[in-house]
Amino acid sequence: MTLQSLPARTGTAGPASPEKTTRRGGRGLLRQRAGRQHHAGPLAYVLLAVMAVLSIFPLYWTMVAASTDNTRVSQTPPPFLPGPNLFSNLARAWDEAAMGKAMINSLIVAGVIALSTVLFATLAGFAFAKLRFKGRNALLMLVIGTMLVPPQLGVVPLFMMMAELGWSQQLPAVIFPTLVSAVGVFFMRQYLSEALPDELVEAGRVDGAHSLRIFWSIVLPVARPAMAVLFMITFVHAWNDFFWPFVVLDMTNPTVPVALTQLSAGYVRDQSLIMAGALLGTLPLLAMFIVFGRQIVSGIMAGAVKG
16 A cells, blocks of 8 residues: 555545535525525515504503593494593592502502412422422322313302401402412423423532522523513403402402492493593503513513523
8 A cells, every 4th residue: 555545634625525515505504594584475464453453442442432421432333533531531430449449459469479370380380390209290180180170169168268267358368369370380381391401400410409499590590481471471360350359359458350340330330431440450451561561572582592
């Protein structure tokens, strides 16, 4: 064998193999597609505009009905432009329904329920998703099974329990039965199963961290987008909940939905006054979404990219 027949190991590299060339070309094509911006067609913009109008119209109609009098609202065709009585109707609804106290109560109830649901659901979701213990699947099926039970079936024993505790007509009677939800546990379990790699949990174990330390340092940063979404959904649901607060509370200590029933009392219902109260009860939710909506959407997008 001569030196000329040996392959050169230094200097210029030889021609790349067809397999490497194909792989490099595929990667370049993927980079081009990833960096390419997708432009929506005219039909997509038309559909988005229609959906936006349909979504905003109920709120707009509530404002129109709240700005007129009861006679004008009952006419055919109904008004489609705001009237001059908006602020006077809002002031009447605020006074007659005691909306100030009702909003404070709803803020306390919805805030505590949302925070506790996010905390407990994230803890339970982490346990069901990444921890190994006996009966995990059976316990998860039991939690999911509670979603199939209508909540109306537990009203009587739950009311008797609240009365025994001395919480009747008080806010703890609304808060404690809903400190955590099966839907939230299942939602966080599904999210953490996909977004939290097992390698991060194992790395924490190797470093000597216990489960609570792993939850605080590893799980919470990963679960932050899902926690924001769960907080928003739970807060809105607790704010709008009517059935159980109406059963366990009275007009001396109401939440917003319970206080609005005061506006519909009487032989002739003032629809414009009812709509004004509904508008007052909706404004805090709109303000919260305007303030935190961008953070929630950015958190969802960050979670989707990481997942």
